[in-house]
Amino acid sequence: MKRIAISVGDLNGIGIELALRNHHHLIQEVIPVYCIDSAMLNQAAKQLDIPIPDNFKTIEKIAEPFTIRPGSIDAKSGHYSYASFVKAVEMAREEEVDAIVTLPIHKKAWELAGISYKGHTDALRDIFDAKAIMMLGCPQMFVALFTEHIPLKDVAKSINQKDLTRFLIDFYLTAKPSGKVAVLGLNPHAGDDGVLGDEEFIIRQAIIGAHTAIGAEVFTCPLVPDIAFTPRIRAGYTHYVAMYHDQGLAPLKALYFDESINISLNLSILRTSVDHGTAFDIAYKGAQLSSQSYINAIRYIIDHKNS
Amino acid sequence: MKRIAISVGDLNGIGIELALRNHHHLIQEVIPVYCIDSAMLNQAAKQLDIPIPDNFKTIEKIAEPFTIRPGSIDAKSGHYSYASFVKAVEMAREEEVDAIVTLPIHKKAWELAGISYKGHTDALRDIFDAKAIMMLGCPQMFVALFTEHIPLKDVAKSINQKDLTRFLIDFYLTAKPSGKVAVLGLNPHAGDDGVLGDEEFIIRQAIIGAHTAIGAEVFTCPLVPDIAFTPRIRAGYTHYVAMYHDQGLAPLKALYFDESINISLNLSILRTSVDHGTAFDIAYKGAQLSSQSYINAIRYIIDHKNS
Numbered sequence: 001m002k003r004i005a006i007s008v009g010d011l012n013g014i015g016i017e018l019a020l021r022n023h024h025h026l027i028q029e030v031i032p033v034y035c036i037d038s039a040m041l042n043q044a045a046k047q048l049d050i051p052i053p054d055n056f057k058t059i060e061k062i063a064e065p066f067t068i069r070p071g072s073i074d075a076k077s078g079h080y081s082y083a084s085f086v087k088a089v090e091m092a093r094e095e096e097v098d099a100i101v102t103l104p105i106h107k108k109a110w111e112l113a114g115i116s117y118k119g120h121t122d123a124l125r126d127i128f129d130a131k132a133i134m135m136l137g138c139p140q141m142f143v144a145l146f147t148e149h150i151p152l153k154d155v156a157k158s159i160n161q162k163d164l165t166r167f168l169i170d171f172y173l174t175a176k177p178s179g180k181v182a183v184l185g186l187n188p189h190a191g192d193d194g195v196l197g198d199e200e201f202i203i204r205q206a207i208i209g210a211h212t213a214i215g216a217e218v219f220t221c222p223l224v225p226d227i228a229f230t231p232r233i234r235a236g237y238t239h240y241v242a243m244y245h246d247q248g249l250a251p252l253k254a255l256y257f258d259e260s261i262n263i264s265l266n267l268s269i270l271r272t273s274v275d276h277g278t279a280f281d282i283a284y285k286g287a288q289l290s291s292q293s294y295i296n297a298i299r300y301i302i303d304h305k306n307s
Numbered sequence: 308m309k310r311i312a313i314s315v316g317d318l319n320g321i322g323i324e325l326a327l328r329n330h331h332h333l334i335q336e337v338i339p340v341y342c343i344d345s346a347m348l349n350q351a352a353k354q355l356d357i358p359i360p361d362n363f364k365t366i367e368k369i370a371e372p373f374t375i376r377p378g379s380i381d382a383k384s385g386h387y388s389y390a391s392f393v394k395a396v397e398m399a400r401e402e403e404v405d406a407i408v409t410l411p412i413h414k415k416a417w418e419l420a421g422i423s424y425k426g427h428t429d430a431l432r433d434i435f436d437a438k439a440i441m442m443l444g445c446p447q448m449f450v451a452l453f454t455e456h457i458p459l460k461d462v463a464k465s466i467n468q469k470d471l472t473r474f475l476i477d478f479y480l481t482a483k484p485s486g487k488v489a490v491l492g493l494n495p496h497a498g499d500d501g502v503l504g505d506e507e508f509i510i511r512q513a514i515i516g517a518h519t520a521i522g523a524e525v526f527t528c529p530l531v532p533d534i535a536f537t538p539r540i541r542a543g544y545t546h547y548v549a550m551y552h553d554q555g556l557a558p559l560k561a562l563y564f565d566e567s568i569n570i571s572l573n574l575s576i577l578r579t580s581v582d583h584g585t586a587f588d589i590a591y592k593g594a595q596l597s598s599q600s601y602i603n604a605i606r607y608i609i610d611h612k613n614s
Contacts, residue, residue: 148495149495149496149499149503150495150503151463151494151498151503151504151505152459152462152463152493152494152495152504152506153460153462153463153464153504153506155459155460156458156459156460157460186459187458187459188455188456188457188458188459188551188552188553189456191458192456196456196457196458197458197459197460198458199459199460225553225557226552226553226556226557226559226560227560228557229557229558229560229561230560230561230564231564232564234561244495245495245533246495246532246533246554247553247554247557249533250532250533250535250536250554250557250558251536251557251558251561252533253533253534253536253537254536254537254541254558254561254562255561255562257537257538257539258538
């Protein structure tokens with residue numbers, strides 16, 4: 001069974017409840033280690049009125065304990081969530097675990113705690129000094145993003161052959177898609193032979209370069225973006241490469257919002273995450289939580305072929 | 308009952324079969340007039356082996372008759388489909404009908420026939436010298452496009468307050484949405500307060516301008532594009548305004564491909580259309596055709612409040 005370090009996210013949010021409620025499922029298939037001190041766990045479990053499950057393995061001395069205040073943006077909670085994440089990363093680096101799953105942190109709480117990263121992916125890029133690839137999705141559909149958090153006006157100029165070739169190769173080697181991968185064009189109608197934009201020629205060259213390097217034809221020609229996610233087309237693919245954030249994520253989230261996860265590829269460790277936030281508005285309120293994203297984050301690691 | 312002129316599209320394609328097969332439904336609710344000569348209708352019906360239904364009203368002298376060759380790209384067929392469209396438009400202009408529905412034409416056949424327009428919408432803009440608004444969708448979700456067939460790199464610079472304000476007002480007056488309208492931001496996370504692009508400030512100003520002109524607050528703030536189509540958000544809206552082609556159409560077609568239609572708003576006539584092509588590969592082959600888009604194109608006219 002694979003060993004997974006789970007960072008608990010912001011303890012004022014819903015992460016720890018997801019961890020507690022799903023533990024009995026998880027231990028059928030993986031060995032989870034929760035990056036939380038037992039004192040903090042006891043405090044959370046008590047506030048949630050959930051008994052701590054058997055074999056819920058924790059780690060001491062993550063960070064200074066603090067008082068959980070459900071739904072609050074709090075520097076101490078921000079600091080703790082960061083420390084929990086760093087511990088999980090360390091364990092993966094030291095190969096004490098096979099991968100990590102991160103529960104949601106609150107960006108503002110990180111900021112209050114003096115942590116300069118915008119989120120987990122950002123931190124991972126810096127820690128590993130590597131071009132992490134951001135992929136989101138669920139078993140029915142994964143979407144990797146060539147450009148991510150940049151203004152739309154900067155997207156077209158970011159499409160260059162060298163970087164895209166490298167991206168496609170790295171993506172192929174780390175996502176390990178089993179079938180053909182759908183690569184999206186940039187422009188409406190994939191440019192209509194250059195009439196509506198010509199970046200598709202660059203994308204095509206990058207695909208040829210990647211195919212040469214890989215030694216197999218794994219990528220499609222640049223697909224017409226608004227047709228690529230229709231039922232007939234998506235039946236043929238599990239993996240997509242989008243040129244920009246909303247091109248890939250708007251259709252993905254329209255189809256598979258609750259079940260989607262966030263995956264960091266192309267690092268020396270594998271990290272998956274739920275694709276939702278701390279949900280401060282419903283934390284510690286006994287609300288019905290959807291565990292689909294969390295379960296899929298674990299599932300991805302179970303199914304992932306080790307390199 | 309409303310009177311509708313139906314242009315028959317490229318007779319080498321599936322349009323006429325849709326018209327024949329759905330006529331008995333249509334006449335329960337509308338009065339259709341088909342812009343096709345009886346000789347051409349007889350020829351098509353014979354090739355299709357479908358009896359011509361009762362009350363299938365045709366119009367003579369649309370254009371020169373020609374021999375239907377299923378699936379062929381043909382100048383004569385291109386010319387005929389254009390003439391059928393022009394006739395339907397004339398009838399609407401003369402108020403002989405209340406609206407028109409167009410069946411699919413083949414762009415290349417138009418080109419071979421010496422017709423310079425790329426499609427119906429293009430032609431309508433020229434004929435009426437008006438800023439037609441392109442809206443696609445179905446009763447669950449309609450998406451109007453602020454920019455349409457332009458390269459992605461030109462989208463951001465096309466967002467300007469004057470044009471967008473005018474667009475929003477025209478859209479509101481002609482689409483007549485009953486509830487609040489979802490307006491999308493341009494950038495990932497709707498710009499995250501300017502960190503990922505600042506066109507949302509322009510969009511916001513345009514919305515304020517439109518609200519002042521309309522005298523009611525009908526538009527949302529610029530929504531985060533990749534969240535706007537998730538189940539919880541879309542439950543609140545039937546009408547969206549997208550800043551660019553794939554932003555709106557990729558999620559729409561992921562969710563509602565077969566049932567979507569294309570609507571031309573802001574003209575002195577109302578025109579709806581199926582949102583699929585001539586399907587030359589399955590024309591006249593007795594294939595199972597989906598009539599959903601065609602039926603919805605008719606339905607939109609039935610439900611549309613006259614101005």
